[in-house]
Amino acid sequence: MAEISSIFAATVRVVSQALMIFGGVVPYIPQYLIIKSSQNAEGFSNYVCLTLLIANILRVEFWFGKHFETPLLVQSIVMILSIKITLLKMKKTVIVSSPGKLIIGGEHAVVYGRRALVTSIGMRLYMQLTEEEQTNESTSPLLKVSFQDTNQQHLIDLSNIQNSYPIEIQGILFVYNRFKSFVSDRSQLNIQVHSEIPIGAGLGSSAAFSVCLVGCFYLLYHKTLNREDINELSYKVECIFHGTPSGIDNTISTYGQSLVYCRAVKKHINFRLSNLAIIDTGIPKSTKRMVELVRLFVESNQQEGERILNDVERCVDSMIEHSEQIGQLFQENQQLLKCLGVSTLEIDNIIEILAKKNILAKITGAGGGGCLIALTSCFTKDQILDLLQDNHIKSIAFVECGVEGLREEQTF
Ligand code: MEV
Numbered sequence: 001m002a003e004i005s006s007i008f009a010a011t012v013r014v015v016s017q018a019l020m021i022f023g024g025v026v027p028y029i030p031q032y033l034i035i036k037s038s039q040n041a042e043g044f045s046n047y048v049c050l051t052l053l054i055a056n057i058l059r060v061e062f063w064f065g066k067h068f069e070t071p072l073l074v075q076s077i078v079m080i081l082s083i084k085i086t087l088l089k090m091k092k093t094v095i096v097s098s099p100g101k102l103i104i105g106g107e108h109a110v111v112y113g114r115r116a117l118v119t120s121i122g123m124r125l126y127m128q129l130t131e132e133e134q135t136n137e138s139t140s141p142l143l144k145v146s147f148q149d150t151n152q153q154h155l156i157d158l159s160n161i162q163n164s165y166p167i168e169i170q171g172i173l174f175v176y177n178r179f180k181s182f183v184s185d186r187s188q189l190n191i192q193v194h195s196e197i198p199i200g201a202g203l204g205s206s207a208a209f210s211v212c213l214v215g216c217f218y219l220l221y222h223k224t225l226n227r228e229d230i231n232e233l234s235y236k237v238e239c240i241f242h243g244t245p246s247g248i249d250n251t252i253s254t255y256g257q258s259l260v261y262c263r264a265v266k267k268h269i270n271f272r273l274s275n276l277a278i279i280d281t282g283i284p285k286s287t288k289r290m291v292e293l294v295r296l297f298v299e300s301n302q303q304e305g306e307r308i309l310n311d312v313e314r315c316v317d318s319m320i321e322h323s324e325q326i327g328q329l330f331q332e333n334q335q336l337l338k339c340l341g342v343s344t345l346e347i348d349n350i351i352e353i354l355a356k357k358n359i360l361a362k363i364t365g366a367g368g369g370g371c372l373i374a375l376t377s378c379f380t381k382d383q384i385l386d387l388l389q390d391n392h393i394k395s396i397a398f399v400e401c402g403v404e405g406l407r408e409e410q411t412f
Pocket of ligand 1: 249
């Protein structure tokens with residue numbers, strides 16, 4: 001009998017010591033499982049972890065001063081190890097989105113310090129950035145980029161960067177370089193991109209990409225979306241893509257709404273247009289090439305160039321003050337863009353056909369192809385497509401204007 005009770009007492013002692021040792025980490029298990037399944041560590045407080053970590057380290061230190069019960073010492077060691085493992089294993093994920101844009105008036109002239117009017121549109125680019133521990137034995141950080149819309153993937157060893165990457169990857173590597181001190185050698189960065197904004201159509205897809213890219217890194221490593229800093233750095237990414245842009249595209253994508261923009265200074269205005277159709281000509285264009293073309297024109301025709309640029313600015317001022325005349329002002333701005341050499345025969349032809357039906361249109365963005373904006377009070381998408389059936393129009397959309405800029409998203 002005495003033997004049974006001593007076995008029982010020993011069992012109780014071992015069980016209670018085990019409970020003491022492992023009891024502290026049990027509350028972490030459900031949280032760990034939620035983080036693992038949702039791949040999102042939101043709600044998991046690093047500060048609570050830090051407090052527990054310090055408390056347990058102190059407790060271990062006390063043991064060296066005065067030996068207390070061994071299970072309590074082991075409990076602290078188990079706690080320290082499990083917090084460390086949870087923090088290391090934890091994937092860090094952020095998702096942001098930012099909008100495309102329409103330049104209502106003043107494109108190209110804005111590169112020369114003239115005022116331009118721009119509005120954000122309800123087409124967004126979404127980007128997810130995750131930092132996780134690598135599963136393989138590599139000792140250098142890795143970058144995996146997935147463009148979901150085109151099914152393109154790139155896997156890059158960040159300790160061995162080449163010069164021959166596609167331009168978007170060069171942009172990503174530029175931003176990574178700014179943040180690389182935060183990234184450990186055992187990390188893998190995953191970037192996923194999905195966009196509603198057509199690429200190379202003058203609707204600001206590259207600016208939305210630059211803004212989201214910088215936004216993701218800011219949110220992951222600085223835990224905030226500081227718009228001023230993000231706008232400044234995304235301008236530098238835009239320079240990689242387009243040479244010497246004015247900064248209007250990244251600024252509207254960062255701040256959203258509608259803006260009058262001039263020499264890096266923005267002024268929010270209450271500007272909304274209903275019945276604004278975006279006509280995608282489907283003709284590919286390069287912003288960099290068009291900006292270069294205008295530069296050549298302005299440099300070799302200085303007086304005329306200056307006159308045109310001033311006329312564009314006057315036209316923009318009228319758009320702001322007399323929005324009821326916006327249709328005519330579209331036509332005026334379009335004529336000036338034509339003088340700068342950024343219209344094409346196809347675009348002129350489309351604009352002429354539309355004008356016959358009193359649909360007043362102009363290029364939006366760099367020109368040379370891409371999109372037109374058209375004011376139409378009574379035509380539907382299909383009716384406009386019918387009018388332009390010989391012009392191989394890619395798409396027509398009516399979009400919301402003046403939407404929110406860069407923002408954090410919860411899910412794709
Ligand atoms: C491109 O969206 C607008 C341009 O004026 C170029 C720029 O401002 O950087 C053509």
